[in-house]
Amino acid sequence: MPFQKGHKLAKGGRKPGSKNKATTEMGQWVMGVFQSDAYRKMCKKRLVSGSAGPIETYWANRLFGKPVDRQRIEGTLIVEWGGTRRGDGDD
Secondary structure (H helix, E strand, O other): OOOOOOOOOOOOOOOOOOOOHHHHHHHHHHHHHHHOHHHHHHHHHHHHHOOOOHHHHHHHHHHHOOOOOOOOOOOOOOEEEOOEEEOOOOO
8 A cells, every 4th residue: 555645654553551362371371380389488588698690689679569658757857958958946
């Protein structure tokens, strides 16, 4: 078909954000491996000690969600801006 001005070639297709077949199948396979008792025991030791490989942490984060590390900071924040001190209560 020769080029025609204004013709839209991309009609239909996969919806934005939908997973392809290979990603879905790989995720199912990895989930099966992660759910085996023998692997989970070995993997837990590696994840806890911080010696897990990048592929294990990638799939763990992808399947179960990345852990959130929150730290509570208390005290007063003092910022010096242009010689003026701010944040110590004398706003």
